[in-house]
Amino acid sequence: MTVSAPVRPLEQAASGPTPKPAKSNAVLEVEDLRVHYVTRFGHKIQAVDGVSFSLKQGEILGIAGESGCGKTTLVSGCMGLYIPPLFHTSGDVRIDGKSIVGMTLEQNRKEVLGQKIAMIPQGALNSLNPTRKIKDMAADMILSHDESADKKSINDRLRERFTRIGLDADHVLNSYPVELPAGTKQRCVIGISTLLNPKVVVADEPTSALDVSTQKAVIKLLFELMDQEIISSMLFITHELPLLRHVSSSIAVMYAGEFVEYGTTEQVIFEGRQPYSRALMGSMLSAEPGQKSRKPVAIEGAPPKLDKPIPGCRFAERCPVAQPDCRTTEQVLRIVAGRQVRCKYADTEVVEQVGGGL
């Protein structure tokens, strides 16, 4: 990939994949995944409830949704990290065609984590061991997967990679986390996470603790890593839809443990067909001149608790256009206007009364 490649025009951003699970060159396939927590009091919380998607080479899938809708839990599920109180209920996760849900934690650690699927965590600023130099933690990461690696080769590898991501490798590698500014720490985390050229990178709100300028720099870095084929595909988790507009090729909107709309970026952002995703978009605001009169509309109420099954549509309680039968009829994902939607009225004008794009 050359730097001088033509800039992707805005209209083409929508040319993402069709959201139907495609068997061909899918790196990550998730099939009807259900994951639950068991609380201290023995209650079962179904935090992810029947999610399916597939991620192809070179694809960035954005997952959006309110706090507590299960984004982080879904990611843990996709990585096979079932550490109590988190348990696998049913469904399958395949990376490169190989299922990872039946694995023991140790097997998963050896073969999957960091190597096939790597995480750039939420709150990355505290993610580095405060009493270990950057190079030592990075070396631990390599050694944990390749015991035969020798010191010299590890050092060379680290220097090469850290220089590539735009850091002063000699200085940064020999520093402790406290000695580095926030933006640099974030870069280090990205550098360490992608050391083993993982197939899938999961970025869980990698920018929510950063200011807008640093956020932009971080996203730029992630793009560069993709262009250099260090990362081949990415799951990008955020609650900022405008950010996903620029980052991802397709978007899944999550609510109460389920996907409620899953389509290309253009479809979800500009022509959403599901009341929740439209409302989510309507709660965003923008700094464009003339937009000041457009009022962001908050979604009233709070997401439902997931400790017992909810009859009917899970969003019905808060839906501004809920119909009498919404609370009783189970909603299923179906294809409307080329994307998956979970709303009985998705193909009617009813949903268009909600929110409205920017």
Added chain:
Amino acid sequence: MTDALKFQAKNISRVFGHGKKSVTAVDNVTFEIRDREIISLVGQSGCGKTVLAKMLLRLETPTSGELLFNGKPITATGDPRNHWRQVQAVFQDPFSCFNQFFTIRSQLKSSFRLFETKPSPGEIEERVDQALLAVNIKPKEVEGKYPFELSGGQMQRMLLARIFILKPQVLIADEPTSMVDACSRASILDYLLKLKEELSMTIVFVTHDIGLAYYISDSLYIMHKGKMVDRGAPDDVIKHPTSDVTKQLLEDIPDVHRQWIARGTPVHAAE
């Protein structure tokens, strides 16, 4: 009457440390905050927004310059508690503002302690209920609940409920939306506007997102490395930014209608 000045800062600076290693967090800044307006302090991380906000709250003292509140030096009220009756704040992390070991309701009730004359217990209950309703929370919903049982967005609204109880003249809001998700953000902005409309409050809104600032405020102040580099009515600043910092800030927010990051087509997706 809207021309009455709440705050007046004349060449104020705040320097930390001394000698070669000193940090000038706020650098010779002059500005005015009029009654009943929402002003925004916008800038990148570390540009001195919080330090400036703390000076307005009398939590920091300027190392030089003059800071007037209601036309008098800010220290003229003597006991800082007198100042805090008139100037209150909400912060970024609502959880650190509440004690984890007491119920939310009891903590809201204890905010009446700041008043010189405490209302009767019955009136306190009533006013807490009103404040909760003002931020769209049914009093029953939080009855007997502790801070950790609520979400970040709800906790931030609790902080605002406290403001509805205290009814200060000025509210300093230091990044109140940066720890809540995008949907709760819209409701927090709504309540800030409501405070201005219904209680004629003056609000100082601190943020790094010029988009938020643009939406909510009547005047914008752009800060960079302790200095004010741009200021004015939001539409002027957004449409005709005079400084490169403002231009950069505008460019850095991801806006759905505009090219944000130039990017080549990824290798894999090309085929």
Added chain:
Amino acid sequence: MLRKNPTLRHILGRAAWYFVTFLVAVTVNFFLPRLGDANPIDAILAKTNAGDSAGAREKEEAYLRQFGLAEVDAQGKVIRTADGKPVRTGLGKQFVSYLGLTLQGDLGTSFLQFPKPVSEIIKDALPWTLCLQLPTIIFGWLVGNLLGALAAYKRGVFDRIIYPLALLVSAVPAFCVGILMVYYFGIKLEWFPAVGGYDAGTTPALSSDFLSSAAYYYVMPFLSIFMIVVGGQSIGMRSMVIYELGTDYVKYAKLLGIKENKILLYTFRNAMLPQLTGLALALGAMVGGALITEIIFSYPGLGMAILTAIQGNDYPVITGCTLLITVCVLVANFSVDILVGLLDPRIRAAQAAESN
């Protein structure tokens, strides 16, 4: 060089502070006994003068010289007026001579065991205290931390047994444990000698007889301190490790697929840092802390020496011992300061910023 090396500058700065503190302690040590109405030295002098024997005269001479109470001539003889009364010096001059002697390590002569120098009394008692406390604290600290870390890491049954036990042990006052042990194992069951440091029949020497009897007498005082140290340390370590296991960096390390035992090492190391502070402080307080245990078991260490001195108003011994305790505590604090700075980059960064 100081400019370039903030750590070194911090260390020197702290060292200067501790030296000033030491001087203050020495000053207080000098003036405090002399503030009362009855100057202890005068009281002792009055007692010796009453005897008026040759020995008493010699003793008086020694005291006067020792404490710089009287002017002395070139040969070091006390200058006396015509009626035999010594020419007294002022308090300021006394202080200067005291300071000089103290800094040379001369702590004076005991009243009770005249003419035994205080330093010798300390030299006799200190090994007992050190032998009792040093291994107990270090060994107890190690075991306590290990148990605490295991309890935190394993949780479950292990934790449910260790934690309440540790809480119980550390909640009981030290003297209770000691007294109960003396009563049950010493007097009732007669498993171990109730009091003393060695058999009356033996004399302190490197003989097998003496050593085996000393070891026998060692068991109970050792256990009484050991249990308390283990209890306290394991509780602290347990909560530190639980905290570290929940931090973001541990979660991230897991997500990276870093090996479990490496992650454990991370958490133990980071949890250990505050514990090291605890160890250094405990070692510093060791000499002073010996008092109660030694008194309960009548163990011939420094604690007993202090007790005897207090009972007999033996001021030179008391001030000598308190000075020693002060110095130990200061040295311990100083080493903690340096140690955590060297081991923890977060604290090092804060210290560097502070000394700017």
